[in-house]
Amino acid sequence: MKVLVAVKRVIDANIKVRVRQDGSGVETANVKMAMNPFCEIAVEQAVRLAEAGTADEVVLVSAGPQQAQETLRTGLAMGADRAIHIVTDQPLEPLAVAKLLRAVVEREQPGLVLLGKQAIDDDCNQTGQMLAALLGWAQGTFASKIAIEGETASVTREVDGGLETVALKMPAVVTVDLRLNEPRYASLPNIMKAKKKAIDPLTADELGVDIAPRLQVLRVEEPPGREAGIKVETAAELVDKLVNEAGVI
Amino acid sequence: MAVLVVAEHGGHALAPATLSTISCAAELREAGAGDVTVLVAGADCRGAAEEAATIDGVAKVLLADDGIYENPSAEALAALVQPLASQYGHILYPASTFGKNAAPRLSALIDSQQISDIQAVVDADTFVRPIYAGNALATVKSSDAVKVITVRGTAFEKAAPGGGAAPIEDLAAAGDDGLSKFVGAELSSSERPELTSARVVISGGRGMQSGDNFALLEEIADRLGAAVGASRAAVDSGFVPNDFQVGQTGKIVAPELYIAVGISGAIQHLAGMKDSKVIVAINKDEEAPIFQVADYGIVGDLFQILPELKAALDARKKG
Numbered sequence: 001m002k003v004l005v006a007v008k009r010v011i012d013a014n015i016k017v018r019v020r021q022d023g024s025g026v027e028t029a030n031v032k033m034a035m036n037p038f039c040e041i042a043v044e045q046a047v048r049l050a051e052a053g054t055a056d057e058v059v060l061v062s063a064g065p066q067q068a069q070e071t072l073r074t075g076l077a078m079g080a081d082r083a084i085h086i087v088t089d090q091p092l093e094p095l096a097v098a099k100l101l102r103a104v105v106e107r108e109q110p111g112l113v114l115l116g117k118q119a120i121d122d123d124c125n126q127t128g129q130m131l132a133a134l135l136g137w138a139q140g141t142f143a144s145k146i147a148i149e150g151e152t153a154s155v156t157r158e159v160d161g162g163l164e165t166v167a168l169k170m171p172a173v174v175t176v177d178l179r180l181n182e183p184r185y186a187s188l189p190n191i192m193k194a195k196k197k198a199i200d201p202l203t204a205d206e207l208g209v210d211i212a213p214r215l216q217v218l219r220v221e222e223p224p225g226r227e228a229g230i231k232v233e234t235a236a237e238l239v240d241k242l243v244n245e246a247g248v249i
Numbered sequence: 250m251a252v253l254v255v256a257e258h259g260g261h262a263l264a265p266a267t268l269s270t271i272s273c274a275a276e277l278r279e280a281g282a283g284d285v286t287v288l289v290a291g292a293d294c295r296g297a298a299e300e301a302a303t304i305d306g307v308a309k310v311l312l313a314d315d316g317i318y319e320n321p322s323a324e325a326l327a328a329l330v331q332p333l334a335s336q337y338g339h340i341l342y343p344a345s346t347f348g349k350n351a352a353p354r355l356s357a358l359i360d361s362q363q364i365s366d367i368q369a370v371v372d373a374d375t376f377v378r379p380i381y382a383g384n385a386l387a388t389v390k391s392s393d394a395v396k397v398i399t400v401r402g403t404a405f406e407k408a409a410p411g412g413g414a415a416p417i418e419d420l421a422a423a424g425d426d427g428l429s430k431f432v433g434a435e436l437s438s439s440e441r442p443e444l445t446s447a448r449v450v451i452s453g454g455r456g457m458q459s460g461d462n463f464a465l466l467e468e469i470a471d472r473l474g475a476a477v478g479a480s481r482a483a484v485d486s487g488f489v490p491n492d493f494q495v496g497q498t499g500k501i502v503a504p505e506l507y508i509a510v511g512i513s514g515a516i517q518h519l520a521g522m523k524d525s526k527v528i529v530a531i532n533k534d535e536e537a538p539i540f541q542v543a544d545y546g547i548v549g550d551l552f553q554i555l556p557e558l559k560a561a562l563d564a565r566k567k568g
Contacts, residue, residue, distance in 0.1 A: 016516060017381045026385050038498075094353070095362045120497065120517075122380050124365045129323060129353035138428035139323055141350045144491065154432065158491045159346040160445070160500065162436040166322070169428050178481070178498060179491055214362035218375065218388040226523060229544035231535075235557035238529065239565055241545055246527045248506040249449070249473060249562075 001111035001148075003046040003055040005080065006101055006131075007039040007062045009071040010121040023219040035071045038116025040078075040183040041176045045146060046114050047079035048181065054148050055112075057081050061104050063097055065089050069199055076194035077186030083199040084108075088211065094122075096204075096211035098130035103207035105135060110171065112153065117142050117175040128175035138168035142177040250338035251283035251308075255330060257347040258289055261296035265446040266343030268304075268407035270400040273370065274341055275306040275408065280373045282339050284308035288420070290329055292319035295417075302415040304408045309415055315422035320431040327354040329423040334359045334395050338373070344399035344501075345445075356397035363397040364389060368404035382497035382520035402445055403503035403524060437492055444495070447476035449506045450522070452495055453488070454480035456511020456532065456551055460488040465555040466510060472562045478502065480512045496521035511551050514539030531555075 011017055012034040017026045035043075049055035060075045062068045063086035072083040086100050105113060118125035132139035140146070140155030144163065147154040153168040158177045168174075186194070204211045232238050242249045252274045257264040263271075267287075274285040287301040290313040298312040311333075317325055334340060340355065342348030344366045356363035368386075369377040375390045376398065444450065451466050451473070463477065470477050478500070479493040495502055497520040507525035512518060514530070514537055522528070523542055530543035531551050540546045547554055 011381070013517070017384050019385050026381060093362050095357060095360070098357055118498065120382065123382065123497065124363070125349050126353035126356070126363050126365060129350065130357035130363075133327060133354040133357035136426075136428075139350075139354065140429075141323070142346060157346075157350075159434075160492060162434065162490065162492050164320075164434040165432040167430040167432050172428075177491070178485065178494075214391065214393055215364065216390040216392070218390055220380070220385050220387045223379070223383060223386050226528075226542040228541045229528075229546065231540075231546045231548060233547070234561075235547070235554055236561040236564070238545055238547060238558065239561040242506065242527070242529070243565065246506075246544065248527045 001055050002057045002059060002108065003049055004059050004061060004105060004108055004110035004113045005042050005046045005075065006113065006115045006127070007043060007060055007071055007075055008036045008116070008119045009033050009062065009064050009068045010036045010119055013037050013120055019220055019222045023221055025217070025220050033067065035074050036116050036119045038118060038176060041178070041180050042114040042116050043075045043078050043080060044181045044183040045176060049148070050079065059084065059108060059110065061086065061101065063088060063092055063100050072199050073194050074186065076197045077191040078184060079190065082197055084202060085199050086202050086204065086207070088204055090211060091213060092211060093213050093215060094124045094126035095130055095214065096209070097127050098134055099209045100204060100207055100211065101131045102134045103209055112148070112171060113173045115173070115175045117177050128173050132173035135173070138172040140166055140168050140172060140174040143174050144177050144179045146174055146180070251336065252277050252285045252339045252341065253333070253337040254285065254287045254341045255326070255351065256287050256289045256297065256301060257343050257345055258291060258294060258297035260291060260294045263297050263300050264343065264345070265407055265443065266345045266402040269402040269405040270341050270343045271304055271307065271408040272405040273367070273400045276370045277339055277373060278306065280370060282373045286311060288313070288330065290318040290321055290326060292316050298417050300410050302417055303410045303413045305411050305413045306408070307413060307415045310417045311420045312417050313420040313422055317422055317425045322429040322431065323351040323354040324428045325423070325425045326351045327358055328426065330355050331358050332423065337395060339396045339398060342399050344401050348399045352397055352399050359395055361393040361395050361397050362391065363399070364391060365399050366401045367398055368401045382517050383523065384516065401501060403501055437490060441470060442474065442476045444476045444478055444493070445500050445502055447504055449473045449475035450478050450495070450502050450504045451475045451508040451510065452478035452480060452512060453483055453510050454512030455482040455486060457483060457488060463489060468559050469508070469555065469562070472559065480515070480518045482515070509539050509543070510555065512539055513537045514542065
């Protein structure tokens, strides 16, 4: 079985983003970028499936500017076999990405597509579900456990009330949650090896996909800040403040 | 045009997140988006439909009561809603795991770019939503004819079931393509209030050191009628299950009182709780970022402070 993993390049999770003064977005120039943390978990899962003999090839795909190649190299160093880079400088919305991915799935014919459950930049949490819809495939979102048994993927999902398990007909789209695995660090030899792995460029035009945005971003602003309050010395003083000053207990 | 709310419910009653979503729908109606219809799909769920019918501002309830919707898959729900979609200008889901799973599937099927997790309605086409873990707010305008939206529950008041009597119309099941089968659920059972709708939340972080130590938080929670939450670090360390997680990738809460214990205050945690009315932080590191958002802070050893807090709450009760 071939596994396709979609990955996104985002501002590094440890960076505090700054909103541009003119309200046009957040500052991305000279800011450290990295693979979206949920995408790392998806890559790790695919590599583990390959190591277990369930997958025979792991193919990465990313859509974005030239630098998205760095993100793909990171995934290749983790153990993926090859990568596809849909090159575009245009901002992409989840529906457009899902359409691009559908076109790649039609070319590559994977048995399973893995994605992160959400990207930590736009926090949309849409692309995997949209891709499953466009393909007419089953979707298993927010996965904390994946077991492939023949033509069925058993997926344990993180839901608000706890855990839920669904049996999905393969091929399927699965989006991964935090507790599925702990992504590995690429070893130096694997980083060297990844430099020789193929990254095939493609364009939205070649895939025949209209990626024009549907949403117009009118402005981006900083949320109203919270001011630091006061320090109290004892628990008794805290309870007194909460009762008599804040009135919340 | 009209507004459709796809309800999350427990069979006999609507989920709190649905009540907030109905309030958002009411705001859209005020903005000229048309009457509000609530769709209740489930098995033996007439009770939830009847509750929806009593809410002021709900003009109609659609009830799809069928065994195939007992634990509705996103696949089955999308198949049910898709044929109705063109009658509506807005289709709303709560931004719970229910809505996050189901809404994008419908959105793609009707070729609409979903707007996730909105926290304010500017006008019928324009919405405010958090990005980058709430470190920025984007105001976005949609050009899609049918707008699919998930609604952040904490940003809208819960609509109160009241004296309304909207008609309930039966909606035939749309069938199930069999792509996804529900196998089972392990739901956390707790006597405590649900995290996202609790009036008081007490959360523990890595500083709790173990899952067993969460008992210290539970003792406080019992005295305050609070829900217990956790930071991602505590979940990652295996102290508590993921459904405790408050943050960008977990649950968003905005209680009257949020008590953060042994939580440093990573950006992604703040994203889940910074809209709380009053924030208390207990942490041994006085430089911890959590203190920058806390109304009241205590710097010290939580293993000493929590028992003192428990005693102080008991003393107040007696007094």
